[in-house]
Amino acid sequence: MKGVILAAGIGKRMRPVTDVVPKPMVPIVNRPVLEHVTRGLVAAGVEELLVVVNYREEQIREYFGDGSRFGARITYLHQENPAGGTGAAALLGEEFVGDQPFVLTFGDLMLTPSNYADLVQGFRQNPGAGRITVNWIEDPSAGAAVTIGEKERMVKIVEKPPKGTAESNWNNSGIFVWTPAIFDAIRRVPLSPRGELELTAAIQLLADETGKVTVYQLHGLWSDVGNPAKVLELNRTILSDASLGVPVERGTYPSAVIDANCAVAPDAELGRCEIHDFTCVAAGACVQDGAVLRSCVLLPGAEVGAGCRLENAIVTPGARVPDGQTHQGTPEQPAVIL
Template identity: 35%
Template sequence: MKALVLAGGTGSRLWPITHTAAKQLIPVANKPVLFYGIEALVMAGITEIGVVVGDTAQEIQAALGDGARFGARVTYLRQDRPLGLAHAVRVARDWLGDEDFVMYLGDNFVVGGIAGVVQRFRTTRCGTRLLVTKVPDPSAFGVAEVTPEGRVVRLEEKPARPRSDLAVVGVYLFTSAVHRAVAAIEPSARGELEITDAIQWLIDSGHDVVAETIDGYWKDTGDVADMLEVNQRVLADLEPAVRGAVDSASVLLGPVRIEPGAEIVRSRIVGPAVIGAHTTVRDSRIGPATSVAEGCAVIESDVEFSIVLRDARITGAGRIEGSLIGRAVQVTGAARTPQAHRLVLGDHSRIQLAS
């Protein structure tokens, strides 16, 4: 059994961070989201992994390498344009051959992994198995209409009037029958080959499609709010460790992980929180649900419920919360309330200013 991991999306909902970084590599608890998916596949016994890449191929390949660090073998499959999930299956057709496979969206996060559902698929070998979960606003997702016995009778992509509250999670298990479906469908109104259309073709053609409701936590990390929520969820299970230097004037409360080379000086760290390698925190407070990556500096500032990417520097910035701060960003406080604001902002930036 193989796995097809999709890592070619543009990440438009995470602009401007994704102008210069692959969305699948934005870290959660200082580890890229994509790594959690690869690890889940390996734990489920799947080590032959094809990764569909696009414009950020070089960055994805540099992060994953040949897959050996995960106990896997990774093959890269180029998708020139993101033309839909079913198009990604078409791109991977020759590599997949006639084997069963798991399709895993690289920006999805599933707590507890997928070993159980993979084992059940291998045992029953129904044509297709989907993971679904109840959501408050199903119109933002692919939506499944499911019988009490778990058979899927209808799928719709982002319907205006959903027939159920079951969203399709970004993990799909297929036999080779899906290739006939992908070849048969036409692009949607969005100009994409929708995987929901391919699965509906299988249903209409008499193939068994089964839905399995997941009880654990799932999130599509498509925007900043989702990233912060997943970061908080992962940090809730943090194993505390102090591998860096913490001076006697500093206080660590709750589960806190200090990585090697980090230095905590006259500061208060309230967990769950993780401080990356070779990061300095001085005369500051790091609050709960915060991850600060490697090589950063937080000086005379208060940061809570945030993700700070590598090499960022925050100095005299007062209180920062609910924020995603990119790589090598510099945040500084003004000496006094400014009469005018001086800004250098990238495309699609969002900023709140005091009046």
């Protein structure tokens, strides 16, 4: 089975981090979120991937290459107009997938990895027109509310229902298995009031016409990686709960004090410093003597000078915090150092 990953968006809510990196390259526990997606798909047997790119795409292409080091075969496709809607983005995969079922997913999602295999296996055991994923949330007004009927059949999907009007708390999670019938449905739906082709409208059309769109309820972790605060939150969640199944790599640094709930990549550079409270230090990052980090994220190539104090902070690739500086954000409003 092939897979299509939509990774072309600008990521406005993730600014200022996305002023220097595309959102799919923002790391969660030291791996780009797109790498988590890719590894989950490969483990599910989805090894031939099309990655739809645009914004700062050279970073994605350089990091993933042909996909071989992740066990995948990756092809890239440049999307000229990322603002055309989710349906327009999905249509770009039509030639790539041919006449076979395929996985479609957004490239900025974090979930318990075994969900990918469960989704694919469920479709193979009970094939239909498609299978969508859902997660339970208190308020689906910012997503798409999904009503589920008998035998896991999808009855209704409503994009961004006004607060208090949703018929269900099940939210469209953004990972799907489709047959190529979805492409015809996308072409037949009218443009939304925003002038976009909405994937949810095509999903509803396909469900109404076939009655064979089913629903898989995700287990464990699900989150979009929407803004800087979500990066800190996800690191804390994953490092607090190994049962979520998200892999974490840790190096050994005898000269540093590192809490067990932190993740420092094996090829970072640490002096006699302190790393506390769910801090993540990526490959190629450097923390010098006397620095103290709490609830921070250092992206590849970031450098924290001697004697610095950082809390609830994100240091972007190549950025350097000069010796002795203090930066203190909050979990809701992290300090971002460019």
